[in-house]
Amino acid sequence: MSREGSEQMLTLLKELSVYKALDGAYNAGPKGRAEIEAYEERERRRQGIKQEMQDLATESKKSPA
Secondary structure (H helix, E strand, O other): OOHHHHHHHHHHHHHHHHHHHHHHHHHHOOOOHHHHHHHHHHHHHHHHHHHHHHHHHHHHHHOOO
């Protein structure tokens, strides 16, 4: 994986880590409409991140550094 690809992967992993922490707070507290919508948005973003990570891995396999 290129340096740029590695940095992108690290950024995505950091974003997932933040979402995990936010989800911990979500699971521990009361859930109003705003909290539920924020959780659902994070879930959609997580799916996007997973796809981006798969794309980076595929790209890395196709063009070795």
